[in-house]
Amino acid sequence: MRIAVIGGGVSGLMAAYRLRTILGDGADIVVIERRQRLGGILHTGELAKHPVDLGAEAFVGRRPEMPALLRELGLEQQLVFPAGRTPLVWSGGVAHPMPQGTLMGIPSTAESMRGLVDDETVAMIADEPRRPLAWYPDADMDVYSLVASRFGAQVAERSVDPLLGGVYAGSSRSIGVRAALPTLAAALDAGATSLTHAVAAALPPPSDTPVFGGIRDGYRVLLQALSERSGARSLTATAATRLARSTRGWVVDPIGAVDAVVLATPAPVAARLLRTVAPAAAAAAAGIEVSSSVVVALSLPRNTALPDNSGILVATGEPLRAKAFTLSSRKWPHLAARETALVRASFAKFGDDAPLSWTDDELIAAASEDLATVTGIPIDPLEAVVQRWPGGLAQYAPGHLDRVAEIESATAEFDDLAIAGAYLHGVGVPACVATGERAARHLAARYAPRS
Structure with missing residues (x-):
């Protein structure tokens, strides 16, 4: 049996891994990813000879999916929690404590x-x-x-x-x-x-459970474990160009005939691939817009006098180019032990793609200058790395739940097609993991061995 997983982000990798655990070694699972690497918008780079996450760097720790998955993969020792510091909001040229409650x-x-x-x-x-x-x-x-x-x-x-x-x-x-x-x-x-x-x-009830969690050595640890444990063949730098029905399953160009498909792509790609096989689902997916962003990670001297806060968020209308700063060395205890300080600057919101066209040097300069403005201290990076995310995040606009319901309803007739991804039920990593799990179990209901 041959299954194509279109999309090698965490949703697709989770689906491939769960399919393997349910179907066993007899399934031929192929992950098709248009980027040069697996992981989607999760990516761990390197800065100052240490791993640094250049996409998401945290997940909602009060959801069960990530702690459970890390335990299942034998990675529970990688689970870390923030130090408990709170963020600031930059508004009116002043840093304010983020309102509580x-x-x-x-x-x-x-x-x-x-x-x-x-x-x-x-x-x-x-x-x-x-x-x-x-x-x-x-x-x-x-x-x-x-x-x-x-x-x-x-x-x-x-x-x-x-x-x-x-x-x-x-x-x-x-x-x-x-x-x-x-x-x-x-x-x-x-x-x-x-x-x-x-x-x-x-408001959620009071709890001692940390709101957020992270992975000590970066998301690459999770992505690698899912990929290896899935036993899937990975075709990177390969775009799926067509999805069509066949007499015994599906045809996925460029790999040919398969028995089943997990479609774990961004909404615009899902819309294009579903256009002829599920037009109503394609139309609904096409109505989900996406936003771009840029992350600039800065390595600073360890003694840089950063505020004792987890980050600095920027209010709408401020004359700054960055929209937020994560003071990573303050936020995460395991990063505070490093020989340099780490700060992540974020740029671009929905409707503003301009920062994607700036050069790396322009982005690093903007991050350094804006960080100096909001902290009131000189900023002279030792190193920096830039990561652009064109069309990286779905916009959950008014009517989003209706669009998702239409997508799921219009594809429910296929017991050999499942959908997953960040545009469905949450953009966070736990939500993506949940959609991958659900997609795998949808297919397994047809193909799992009967006892």
Whole structure:
């Protein structure tokens, strides 16, 4: 039996690995990846002779998928947690503590915003529970429209946008409430009388479990383990150009006939490949837009007087080119032990692809100058590395859940085709791992050996 996994990111590699564990050695699994390497937008490079993640560098630790997968792969010793420091927000030319007790930056109390927004906005937040709320169950809107109408534009631009920019490389104007904030939408659907009350109901209960986790030696450890344990043949620098039905399965150009397919690509590629076999799914996938970004990692002298914070997020409208800085040596204890300090600068949001066209030298200079601005100290990198991510992140716009439901419904008729990827049920690594797991089990329901 021959299975094609189109897309060699973490979703596709997880699907290949799980198919191997279920189907055994008899399956011929082929991973087709258009890039020169496996991993998709997860990539571990090298800086100052140490590994450095140049895509995602953390995952939501309170979801079970990653700790469970690391244990299964024998990599539990690689699991690390942040030091517990909090980020700053750069707004109005000043670094402010990130407000606490918020839901993706949306406050549950007015006092949590004091100092970051003006007094008029604080008063607007405090008064919000007394104003009538119009919310229609099953409707959707962008996060900005909801937050700005209830709490004011400053809350959206100074508190919400910096966080959404880190997760989606987007903004509150490009991201929908239902897809990005499902617990908030559920609270509103259940009849919350104000946004304040809905946020309070949607906040997760207090927990001692770290919010985030990471991998000590970078995501390459996970990617390599999945690839090796899957036993799949990998064809890198190879684009799948056509997906067509055949009498006994599928034809995938350029590899030919296969019995089953896992389609683990970005939404635009899925739309193109599904166009003739599942037109409704292709149309829905084509409606999911993507955003580009750039990461610049800087190696600094170890004694650089960086703030004692995990990072610095930049509010919308600030005259800086970078959108965020991760103070990696402050954030992660295992990185603090290195002989140099590590900072990651992020550039570009949805609708702004300009930084991708800048030269490496221009990006490194912009990262260094903006970091000097927000920290107030001279920045003179010892080394730097640049990673561009064109079209790297799906935008979970209003109506996203309906698009995904259409994609899944229109492909459900095929028991020999499964879909996976970051455009479906979350852009984070645990969500991608979950889609790969689900895709493999969908195929295994047909092909797994019966006892």
